[in-house]
Amino acid sequence: MAGRPPSNPVKKVPIHLQSSQNRLLIKGGKIVNADGMSDGDIFIEDGSIKEIGRNLIIPGGTRTIDARGKMILPGGIDPHTHLQLPFMGTKSVDDFYTGTKAAIAGGTTMIIDFVIPAKGESLIEAYHKWRGWAEDQVCCDYSFHVAVTWWSEQVKAEMETLVKDHGVNSFKMFMAYKDVFMVRDNELYEIFEHCKKIGAVAQVHAENGDIIAENAKKMVSAGITGPEGHEMSRPEDVEAEATHRACVLASQVNCPLYVVHVMSKSAGNVIAEKRQQGCVVYGEPIAASLATDGTNYWNESWRHAAAHVLSPPLRPDPTTPGHLMDLLARDDLQLTATDNCTFTHEQKKFGCNDFRNIPNGVNGLEDRMSLVWEKGVQDGKMDPCRFVAVTSTTAAKIFNMYPKKGAVAMGSDADLVIWDPRKTRTISAKTHHHATDNNIFEGMTCHGVAEYVICNGRVCVDEGQVKVLQGFGNYVAREPYAPFVYDSVKERDARKSTTMKPVQRSGFDGEMVSKAQAGIQNMKISTNEAPAASPQMAPNDLHLQNNNVEEGSRTPSGVRNQQESTFSIAGGESNANPSGNANPTGNAKPTGNTSPGSPSTKRPSVKLHAPPGGFSSGLW
Ligand SMILES: NC(=O)NCCC(=O)O
Numbered sequence: 177m178a179g180r181p182p183s184n185p186v187k188k189v190p191i192h193l194q195s196s197q198n199r200l201l202i203k204g205g206k207i208v209n210a211d212g213m214s215d216g217d218i219f220i221e222d223g224s225i226k227e228i229g230r231n232l233i234i235p236g237g238t239r240t241i242d243a244r245g246k247m248i249l250p251g252g253i254d255p256h257t258h259l260q261l262p263f264m265g266t267k268s269v270d271d272f273y274t275g276t277k278a279a280i281a282g283g284t285t286m287i288i289d290f291v292i293p294a295k296g297e298s299l300i301e302a303y304h305k306w307r308g309w310a311e312d313q314v315c316c317d318y319s320f321h322v323a324v325t326w327w328s329e330q331v332k333a334e335m336e337t338l339v340k341d342h343g344v345n346s347f348k349m350f351m352a353y354k355d356v357f358m359v360r361d362n363e364l365y366e367i368f369e370h371c372k373k374i375g376a377v378a379q380v381h382a383e384n385g386d387i388i389a390e391n392a393k394k395m396v397s398a399g400i401t402g403p404e405g406h407e408m409s410r411p412e413d414v415e416a417e418a419t420h421r422a423c424v425l426a427s428q429v430n431c432p433l434y435v436v437h438v439m440s441k442s443a444g445n446v447i448a449e450k451r452q453q454g455c456v457v458y459g460e461p462i463a464a465s466l467a468t469d470g471t472n473y474w475n476e477s478w479r480h481a482a483a484h485v486l487s488p489p490l491r492p493d494p495t496t497p498g499h500l501m502d503l504l505a506r507d508d509l510q511l512t513a514t515d516n517c518t519f520t521h522e523q524k525k526f527g528c529n530d531f532r533n534i535p536n537g538v539n540g541l542e543d544r545m546s547l548v549w550e551k552g553v554q555d556g557k558m559d560p561c562r563f564v565a566v567t568s569t570t571a572a573k574i575f576n577m578y579p580k581k582g583a584v585a586m587g588s589d590a591d592l593v594i595w596d597p598r599k600t601r602t603i604s605a606k607t608h609h610h611a612t613d614n615n616i617f618e619g620m621t622c623h624g625v626a627e628y629v630i631c632n633g634r635v636c637v638d639e640g641q642v643k644v645l646q647g648f649g650n651y652v653a654r655e656p657y658a659p660f661v662y663d664s665v666k667e668r669d670a671r672k673s674t675t676m677k678p679v680q681r682s683g684f685d686g687e688m689v690s691k692a693q694a695g696i697q698n699m700k701i702s703t704n705e706a707p708a709a710s711p712q713m714a715p716n717d718l719h720l721q722n723n724n725v726e727e728g729s730r731t732p733s734g735v736r737n738q739q740e741s742t743f744s745i746a747g748g749e750s751n752a753n754p755s756g757n758a759n760p761t762g763n764a765k766p767t768g769n770t771s772p773g774s775p776s777t778k779r780p781s782v783k784l785h786a787p788p789g790g791f792s793s794g795l796w
């Protein structure tokens with residue numbers, strides 16, 4: 177289509193900007209990968225790592241960087257950013273230029289941003305719009321997740337196209353932002369099912385949007401209009417509940433789930449617990465949740481408090497960052513991001529009379545690497561290899577870019593950081609490279625400084641000096657069915673198929689009772705006048721909507737056929753057994769009444785409050 181960049185355009189970087197930097201030798205550093213450390217020199221040519229070893233034979237004219245006493249890490253990957261996001265009546269102030277410049281300054285060499293279509297907007301159109309914004313601005317490589325903010329056959333088809341033709345293998349759903357981006361549980365279930373079918377990773381923003389909307393109204397009515405009302409209206413439980421719900425829904429269809437911005441201890445614990453139970457779920461704490469806390473919302477300065485407003489919010493429990501770091505260190509949570517979505521004080525002021533209008537979002541892109549080093553490695557909770565895993569390698573694996581990204585290895589992209597673990601720096605809005613005038617980590621001093629940052633073989637931070645090139649980054653297309661994710665999914669599928677078997681019985685060993693005998697034809701059942709129920713049935717579990725109670729489909733052994741259940745997650749009626757015939761059990765007879773329009777062509781409209789197979793209705 178006219179005006180759109182092709183999916184993988186070739187970047188034309190002027191030769192004078194790249195030629196002298198085509199070849200690089202990094203000598204004498206400690207190479208750190210997620211799976212181990214080694215000593216070796218690294219030869220880089222034309223954007224990728226050509227050789228690693230000692231006494232390499234190098235062409236003349238190669239620039240040498242002395243890395244003695246330093247570590248050489250795979251460049252950071254931030255899998256969660258919102259650059260120039262149109263949001264809450266404004267636009268996040270870091271665009272794809274300043275955002276990626278800040279990223280590089282701190283040692284991050286790739287971002288994955290979110291395309292967020294409005295409800296009703298084509299996902300593909302939105303994707304092209306975001307590509308257009310990014311393409312000539314990005315200083316480092318980038319990719320896109322796409323948000324599913326509404327649900328229809330069109331969206332379903334577009335997701336497939338995005339996977340097949342545009343290198344998107346991850347889709348995010350919002351359980352919050354009611355009426356704006358939020359999707360409901362029945363939609364989530366279907367989207368998860370679809371993600372699994374197309375080999376994508378489903379991501380969720382886990383907060384209960386309905387509860388938040390109600391709480392926020394009450395808060396404002398009670399006169400709590402400042403930033404503290406933001407946290408009070410969306411407390412920890414509201415995040416943990418949605419996290420749990422997302423895990424339960426995804427696990428029904430065995431869809432891999434990725435929970436973005438884990439902000440609370442209880443949400444983190446839910447993920448840890450679900451992983452222990454065998455769910456394929458990944459948790460992403462962010463720089464903000466690992467390094468600061470929600471006590472800031474009670475700061476007397478409105479400006480200070482508002483700068484910290486993001487969703488889910490930071491938690492007032494000051495032990496939260498330490499707890500999340502502990503979970504991260506032991507792989508109960510898997511990787512870090514930032515959710516970088518910056519707004520200036522002028523923009524934050526939109527909410528000066530009502531916290532609901534404070535644009536949600538904070539910084540993090542530039543400082544994540546140093547903060548995770550300080551709170552993780554310097555504090556003795558993780559070693560440098562784990563640091564590499566949680567800042568780079570695991571993102572590359574989950575989103576299927578490994579080992580091109582996320583590794584210091586022969587053949588990998590030359591996205592590298594020469595890291596000085598002893599050097600310190602103090603974070604400040606006065607010196608950062610973001611476009612915003614505030615920094616939620618103001619004044620924090622961290623060990624770990626990116627002395628050199630190399631993006632695709634180009635030195636973009638040189639002895640601490642930032643020398644980025646606008647538009648230098650490339651779009652990274654990602655294949656579906658990431659082995660790191662889908663190998664576990666396949667295993668679970670296989671396990672399920674061996675355990676999900678009906679009990680083989682010789683026949684029904686009690687007295688069969690037809691529904692006519694049971695006197696339930698055209699009988700109206702209310703919760704007060706339920707018929708004799710089977711022992712496991714709770715009368716309140718039945719809610720009959722009309723007078724026709726029809727026989728459910730049974731397998732030959734008499735077991736309820738769960739595939740033909742009348743349960744519909746979408747709240748509609750299932751058409752699985754359109755004839756309305758009872759499946760003969762060997763004793764029971766089919767009604768034989770299949771003519772269109774006859775009573776038995778009507779689908780039964782029994783609404784169960786428990787899933788099929790969970791309880792027996794006892795109505796035979
Ligand atoms: N997180 C946040 O507060 N802003 C960015 C949008 C989102 O991810 O919810």
Ligand SMILES: [Zn+2]
Nearest residue numbers: 256258436515
């Ligand atoms: Zn976000």
